[in-house]
């Protein structure tokens with residue numbers, strides 16, 4: 001394979017993981033990244049001794065990470081110093097009380113469920129048992145799979161398995177079958193935001209996220225989530241992958257329906273046999289390819305449902321924050337209105353649910369001694385328009401809400417470092433379509449066979465990887481997307497275990 005020259009556009013998790021697989025297999029790999037560092041959404045920002053993970057903070061689905069490291073012949077513990085968070089997270093119910101901690105241990109979590117709804121624990125156990133069963137089916141039959149056609153997807157075997165997964169009902173109605181209390185319903189559904197979806201629109205198959213959350217638990221690599229990026233860069237470099245940072249690609253070149261190479265923004269035209277784009281799919285298709293080479297037309301993009309964007313605050317805080325755990329969630333009372341203001345009537349949510357991460361609670365290396373590192377993520381509509389003044393005012397409102405709900409009355413006065421990142425930054429930094437934080441939402445018609453494929457329909461030798469292809473959003477899914485693209489490239493679309501790479 002040494003004679004095959006491969007270019008990867010974008011050093012996000014999908015691009016880096018594909019670089020690991022292909023370089024290990026012997027391909028001559030070069031990764032082109034527009035930004036100053038690898039990682040894409042999984043990169044870092046450092047200021048005055050505070051080290052902020054810019055995007056992901058939840059290390060979920062450890063089985064998927066183990067599988068990937070195994071695939072490239074590495075021991076995960078040689079790269080990541082993982083700890084299991086205990087409790088996993090704390091939830092503050094605005095106006096609905098009480099504040100609760102969840103442990104990813106059903107017996108320990110039982111009193112929380114019983115306190116919120118008497119007699120609910122028996123139903124929760126049934127729900128979790130099903131979630132675990134659904135997770136296994138999804139992993140074994142659907143997620144690690146490339147599909148060529150609708151017939152491939154709707155085989156009798158998969159129809160039978162798919163029906164077991166409640167593909168046709170929505171999460172909200174599915175959860176209502178088990179519990180009545182709106183706070184428990186929220187606990188079982190907030191994970192959908194990780195998939196860019198609302199409970200009123202997400203197919204019930206995504207109850208598998210409850211197994212991930214309540215049975216498998218939440219982990220953290222010491223040093224920060226960016227350690228995952230570093231590990232993937234190190235592994236790919238070990239096998240010869242080269243990196244060109246600060247090098248945006250401006251064109252993917254083709255001839256007679258086949259890829260011939262790419263052109264960088266500096267005008268360098270470089271020949272390649274294979275190109276894999278990990279850049280945002282809409283950007284790749286509409287900015288890097290000429291019209292006749294595009295797999296998807298404008299009508300297609302007009303109909304896509306985008307995952308939310310987000311208002312992100314990176315705060316360096318003087319002194320310690322006693323009331324916070326590593327992961328904290330503040331839930332609004334009117335859940336339905338909040339989702340509607342994100343997905344149906346885009347406005348700044350007037351009573352938002354949001355997430356606060358304080359990784360310095362577990363990891364002293366991410367903040368100077370005696371200070372806290374605080375990351376806040378407020379889901380908002382993708383493409384929301386705003387002035388800088390509106391952004392600043394909304395950010396202040398969020399800080400006031402944290403002060404009140406988490407009982408930190410002087411938070412505002414203790415802020416030493418403050419950076420705001422929002423819709424326009426997602427567009428500028430990642431070329432993200434409509435400034436979405438996560439990409440295409442996981443609606444039924446943007447899942448599996450209905451999600452953009454990892455192979456160009458028009459150009460031979462052109463492949464896609466990352467959150468906008470299969471299986472979808474999130475760091476573990478992007479690792480799988482790399483494996484799926486790799487199987488396409490080696491022309492064995494559903495190769496079995498690959499640890500003999």
Ligand SMILES: Cc1cc2nc3c(=O)[nH]c(=O)nc-3n(C[C@H](O)[C@H](O)[C@H](O)COP(=O)(O)OP(=O)(O)OC[C@H]3O[C@@H](n4cnc5c(N)ncnc54)[C@H](O)[C@@H]3O)c2cc1C
Nearest residue numbers: 010012014034040041055056057058249279466467474475
């Ligand atoms: C705020 C936030 C919180 C999140 N929290 C979690 C979490 O807790 N857990 C989790 O698992 N996931 C989380 N996610 C999702 C996860 O980060 C993403 O799904 C994943 O990192 C996306 O990886 P990707 O492979 O799609 O590449 P991306 O991260 O999208 O990277 C693509 C890369 O392509 C580059 N690029 C774009 N255009 C060009 C070009 N023309 N030339 C060269 N390079 C280009 C970009 O600069 C970027 O580096 C979060 C995301 C965000 C934004």
